[in-house]
Amino acid sequence: xxxxxSLLAGLALGVAALPALAGEITVYSALExxxxxxxxxxxxxxxPDVTVNLLRLSTGDLGARLIAEAGNPQADVxxxxxxxxxxxxxxxxxxxxxxxxxxxxxxxxxxDKDGRWFAPTGYVGAxxxxxxxxxxxxxxxxxxxxxxxxxxxxxxxVMPDPSSSGxxxxxxxxxxxxxxxxxxxxxxxxxxxxxAQYTTSGSRPCRMAQAGEFAIGASLSYxxxxxxxxxxxxxxxxxxxxxxxxxxxxxxMASAKNPDDAKRFLDWTLGEGAAEAYAARKDLVTxxxxxxxxxxxxxGLPEDLSSVLFPMNFAASGEARDAILTKWRExxxx
Amino acid sequence: xxxAGKRVARGLDTPFEExxxxxxxxxVPLAGLALFFLYPLAIVIWRSLLQRxxxxxxxxxxxxxxxxxxxxxxxxxxVMSGLTALICVSLGLVIAYAMSxxxxxxxxxxxxxxxxxxxxxxxxxALGLIFMFGRNGLLNYLTGMQMQIxxxxxxxxxxxxxxxxxxxxxxxxxxxxxxxxxxxxxxVLGASPWRRFVDITLPSLRFGLLSAxxxxxxxxITDFGNAAVIGGNYRVLASEIYAQVVGQMNFNMGAxxxxxxxxxxxxxxxxxxxxxxxxxxxxxxxxxEPDRWAPRDIPLWAASYLTALFLIAIxxxxxxxxxxxxxxxxxxxxxxxxxxxxxxxxxxLWTSLYASLITATFGTLMLFALxxxxxxxxxxxxxxxxxxxxxxxxxxxxxLGLSYVLSFNVKxxxxxxxxxxxxxxxxxxxxxxxSQGFLTMVTGVRNVPRQLEETVTTIGGGVWxxxxxxxxxxxxxxxxxxxxxxxxxxxxxxxxxxxLITPKLSVGAVSVMRLDQAGSSTQAAAFSVLIMLTVLAxxxxxxxxxxxxxxYNGRPGKGEIAA
Numbered sequence: 001x002x003x004x005x006s007l008l009a010g011l012a013l014g015v016a017a018l019p020a021l022a023g024e025i026t027v028y029s030a031l032e033x034x035x036x037x038x039x040x041x042x043x044x045x046x047x048p049d050v051t052v053n054l055l056r057l058s059t060g061d062l063g064a065r066l067i068a069e070a071g072n073p074q075a076d077v078x079x080x081x082x083x084x085x086x087x088x089x090x091x092x093x094x095x096x097x098x099x100x101x102x103x104x105x106x107x108x109x110x111x112d113k114d115g116r117w118f119a120p121t122g123y124v125g126a127x128x129x130x131x132x133x134x135x136x137x138x139x140x141x142x143x144x145x146x147x148x149x150x151x152x153x154x155x156x157x158v159m160p161d162p163s164s165s166g167x168x169x170x171x172x173x174x175x176x177x178x179x180x181x182x183x184x185x186x187x188x189x190x191x192x193x194x195x196a197q198y199t200t201s202g203s204r205p206c207r208m209a210q211a212g213e214f215a216i217g218a219s220l221s222y223x224x225x226x227x228x229x230x231x232x233x234x235x236x237x238x239x240x241x242x243x244x245x246x247x248x249x250x251x252x253m254a255s256a257k258n259p260d261d262a263k264r265f266l267d268w269t270l271g272e273g274a275a276e277a278y279a280a281r282k283d284l285v286t287x288x289x290x291x292x293x294x295x296x297x298x299x300g301l302p303e304d305l306s307s308v309l310f311p312m313n314f315a316a317s318g319e320a321r322d323a324i325l326t327k328w329r330e331x332x333x334x
Numbered sequence: 335x336x337x338a339g340k341r342v343a344r345g346l347d348t349p350f351e352e353x354x355x356x357x358x359x360x361x362v363p364l365a366g367l368a369l370f371f372l373y374p375l376a377i378v379i380w381r382s383l384l385q386r387x388x389x390x391x392x393x394x395x396x397x398x399x400x401x402x403x404x405x406x407x408x409x410x411x412x413v414m415s416g417l418t419a420l421i422c423v424s425l426g427l428v429i430a431y432a433m434s435x436x437x438x439x440x441x442x443x444x445x446x447x448x449x450x451x452x453x454x455x456x457x458x459x460a461l462g463l464i465f466m467f468g469r470n471g472l473l474n475y476l477t478g479m480q481m482q483i484x485x486x487x488x489x490x491x492x493x494x495x496x497x498x499x500x501x502x503x504x505x506x507x508x509x510x511x512x513x514x515x516x517x518x519x520x521x522v523l524g525a526s527p528w529r530r531f532v533d534i535t536l537p538s539l540r541f542g543l544l545s546a547x548x549x550x551x552x553x554x555i556t557d558f559g560n561a562a563v564i565g566g567n568y569r570v571l572a573s574e575i576y577a578q579v580v581g582q583m584n585f586n587m588g589a590x591x592x593x594x595x596x597x598x599x600x601x602x603x604x605x606x607x608x609x610x611x612x613x614x615x616x617x618x619x620x621x622x623e624p625d626r627w628a629p630r631d632i633p634l635w636a637a638s639y640l641t642a643l644f645l646i647a648i649x650x651x652x653x654x655x656x657x658x659x660x661x662x663x664x665x666x667x668x669x670x671x672x673x674x675x676x677x678x679x680x681x682x683l684w685t686s687l688y689a690s691l692i693t694a695t696f697g698t699l700m701l702f703a704l705x706x707x708x709x710x711x712x713x714x715x716x717x718x719x720x721x722x723x724x725x726x727x728x729x730x731x732x733x734l735g736l737s738y739v740l741s742f743n744v745k746x747x748x749x750x751x752x753x754x755x756x757x758x759x760x761x762x763x764x765x766x767x768x769s770q771g772f773l774t775m776v777t778g779v780r781n782v783p784r785q786l787e788e789t790v791t792t793i794g795g796g797v798w799x800x801x802x803x804x805x806x807x808x809x810x811x812x813x814x815x816x817x818x819x820x821x822x823x824x825x826x827x828x829x830x831x832x833x834l835i836t837p838k839l840s841v842g843a844v845s846v847m848r849l850d851q852a853g854s855s856t857q858a859a860a861f862s863v864l865i866m867l868t869v870l871a872x873x874x875x876x877x878x879x880x881x882x883x884x885x886y887n888g889r890p891g892k893g894e895i896a897a
Contacts, residue, residue: 026837033676033852053837058851060580065833067585068739072750074836088583132663133470164573164581197484200562200573200581203851211855212470212662226853231660321582329403334567 024051025261028066030059031080031248032222039277043265046273050261058201059085059166066091076256077265082166083247086117087318096254098263102270102287109311110247110286119247120270122284124221124301124309125171127237128206133215142216144241145175145187153194158205159218160198163325166246167202167220172328173317174244185331192332210234220246221283225295238301245284245309284309355797360707363700364719369749370765371726374737378729381740382589394590403569411555411570414486415598418493419550425494425641426501426546427539432634433502434509437624439635447642448502450649451495452822453869455846458862460492460563461855462648465655467491470662472651484566492560495645497553501546503819504774507812508542509535511781514620527630541608541780545773548605549727552598553770556730559829571595572730579732592733599728606720649866656859671860676848678840683861683868685756686842690824691872692760697771697820698813700764705775706805720776727769731829738762739833754836762834763824771816778812779805814880818873825869842868 029036033056040052055075057065059082066078067090078086078095086092097115111118129141139152148157160168176184196214199205205217206224210232224236250269256262268274270287278285283296284305292303317324385393398404429448432438451459466472467483474481483491512535520530536543558572565573571591579588659666674680708719726734742753752758764771782805790804806813828843835844842865850858 033848037675055835055837056848057832060576060583061832063583064579064585064736065739067583068736068833069743071740072743072745074743074754085583090583090585161577161581164577166581169581197566200576203853204562207853207855210853211464211468213464213468223853230853231664233663325582334569 023049023258023261024053025076025256025258025265026053026055026074027077027079027265028055028057028062028075028081029079030057030062030082032226034226035281038281039274042273042277043268046268046271047264050264052265060164063088063091066094070094073253073255075253076258076262077253078249078251079265079269080121080248080250083117083119083122083249083314084166084170084318086249086251087314092116094253094255095251096256096259098252098266100250100263100270101267105270105288106286117249117251118270119249120274120285120287121278121282122245122247122286124238124284124305125167125174125244125246126219126221126224127239128209128217128219128224128227129235129237130209130212130215130233131235132233133209133212137215139215141235141237142239143237144239145191146241148194148216149187149190151194153216155194155196156215157191157194157218158197158199158208158214158216159195160202160205161200162328164200165202168198169317169321169324170244170246170312171218171242172324173320174242174312176324177313177317178242185327188328189331195332198332198334206234221296221301225283225298228298229295236301243309244312247286247314349796352797356707356710359703360711360719363704363707364722366700366761367722367765367768370761371768372722374734374741375725375729377740378589378592378733378737381586382593384586386586394586398587398590398594404574407569407571407574410486410568411572414489414493414568414570415551415555417486417490418497418554419547421490421494422497422501422550423505423543423547425637426498426505427543428634428637429498429641430502430505430509432631432638434506435622435624436631436634437626438631438638440639444638444642447645448499449818449822450645450866452499452819453826453866454649454652455826455828455843455862455865456492456496456557456559457563457828457846457850458652458859459495459648460560461655461850461859462652463488463492463564465651465661466648475662484564485568488564488566489560489568489570492564493554493557495648496557496560497550498641500549500553500770500819503770503815504546504549504777505539505542507774507777507815508539508545510778510811511808512538512622514622517622527627541605542777544605544608545777548601548724549770549773551601552727555598556595556728557829558730558732572732575730575732579736585736588736589733592730595730595733596725596728599725602721602724605724606717652859653863655856656863658856661856671854671856672864674845674849674857674861676845676852676857678845680864682840682845683842683864685839686825686865687868687872689756689760689763689841690821692757693763693824694817694821696760697764697768698817701768701771701775701816702809702813704772705779706801708776709779723772724769726765726767729766731766731827734762734766735830735833738830754834754839756839759831759834759839759841760824762830763827764820766827766830767820767823771820774816774819775812778809782808818876821873822869825865 036054036056040054043052062081063085070090073094095116099115100118103111103118106118106120127142131141134141137152137156139150142148142150142153159171162168162172172188175187178184179187203219203223206219206227208214209217210227221236221238224234227234228236250266252259252262252266275287275290278287279290279293281293281295283293283301292301382394383390383392385391429444433441433444438444463483464471467481467488468474469480473479516534517530520534525533556572558576561570561573562576571594575588575591578584578591655661656671657667657669659668704719704723708716711719738758742749742758744750787800787804790800795803826843828847831841832844832847835841842861846858846861846865849861
């Protein structure tokens, strides 16, 4: 028995103890599973000599993992990670400045002035509206946060709790930045009676709406698009008043064991190959000249996203975070 | 007690071999606990003391305790876990009693139903509950009711499903050993069945009942998964950790809540006191034969069957959903959900199987050694060991997982080499469930009559003879229960493990979560069904081996509650 155990132990450790090989990079990402698969296929074609070892976790879990690993970082590259979380000093301080090829083509709000991150893509806050359930209720499809005040939606709206979900926070921040403090809080207060739940996770509201548990789930564009793709009776609505958005940032880890290939990978995320891959599926691309994706078109995203997006100030919303969360608890009290 | 026995019991004349054995069975499990539990826990405590301003102190604690919503959340947690523990201990007692003291028909079916919640990932079980009882679930759809599952009721149901099998495991072990002569004597004295239950059975179960209650309360107060899916607006302490760590990326505050959640484990002080009142099993105890008595059996069986039916129904919904095109909108059947193309396909399942076998084998050996050692220790040290063994149950999975990253992702080769290995995942899962295994073992070993050991020693048997002839034969059913318990939890536990997977190493439970996150609950259900099948197949195989060995040794294998 003991021999077997030590043998198994040896096997287990063997897997772990492999050193970083040239041509291999470790990438941590919070992008969606299916898009990662598509991008990596393209990356493999564009850079056949680089093997990408990828760990995919949800934004919150990945953030926790990155902070926990800070003493001995394992990743070379962070790819497609919510900018708000990237700006957390515990993570931002782990990044190295690197001006990726093509970064200067991005607007100033889509890259760090010290070159630690840039964001070629992003996603938009969106409602998932279950048209079947709404039809049963005989209520209209909402088009804005203001619409959600309609008493017809009582107990039928779900949104993420901003204290546990970045998505929830981005929605609240967009309302507050858009409407101003006073009107913003009033709106949040007015919608509250219709809110059935404030969920822990940011995608859960949309999942609930797609399962028909509730009529409206405030979530994110890509989650809604996944649901539409799967065939659920879901309509995606970008709120016409305060559509918050989040950027997906990329950055080089200061401790990267294979910085050369890591940099090549980062260059690739801004290059032609990646842009083509984004165009096939992304709803928000910041690289100039990339056309709207078919999925985004099907889901009803406007040609010019900037017409609906509220200009978010990420740095300001990060600083105000604690105060906003405290006030949110007071206002909503759940 | 013979004179020689007394001398041995006092540690005089102890042969070298026996002293060595005592050392090994104590020190090896303690070293494991120190490295894989105390060291990570110490790091969590350290983090909880690191203040925002960089100083070290109790500032974070003051900040958390000053939150006005905290006390409501604490109260919510207490109510939820209290209710869950109450339900699980009473229902667990009924079921364990029906299974071991009455001739319940279809016993195997009830056994099977009871392990279902242990071998299905909790995420999927919560989905099953929503598919069944949700606003758009089967029941509301079929009956036109508007039942509300979200909130306290759903949370108590989901957590009871999770905790009940653990309560039954402990109570069944507690009930297994009793001396029929006591019951016969009571019968002769004219005691009614109720009196016999109250005067003989209950007192002998006291430790088991308290342990089960303790486990149910603690595992549910630290569990966050069900609260997230089905808890609605009913906030509990465990969700507060999630909000701090994952939502606001505020580790040190999360650590504070994690440490506060250890408070219920202080109950263990009292438990240990009861444990010290050693079991009264006599040498040559005659096992209590299950019997029939309709007035008792009918309600017991009804409760057992109803519970089993409920547990089976939830899993059946999950299995059904795994074959459905698009729940609940296109109910046509399909096999497409089983075509898993997510990262790694089915590979993580094999990693899980391998890691879980290590968890179960290593864990059972360690726990058995620890209870053997603890049994021979004097009061004070035994108490320390006991407390140490029981604290892990109070640590939430999320906190344990992160503490493992902080402890093992280090530059020195040891223990850094463990980071990113399947072995570390295996250890993490074992120490996560250390307490439940330990309490089951202690409950079991209390019933090994000391006189029997002394007899074996007196007739010249050494340590090994004692183990082989006195302790192991009585402990076999307990060892099997613990082994299978650890194995099943290793296969499906997610909370801690999610921080230990790497690009090259993932496990089945993570695949389930990924599929759910990618929007396909039916594929998540399909993967869970495969995990369940794998576990059942592996357990069936192991049982066959055990049976074959028992036959070879001429010892009939006993039916187990957990298998």
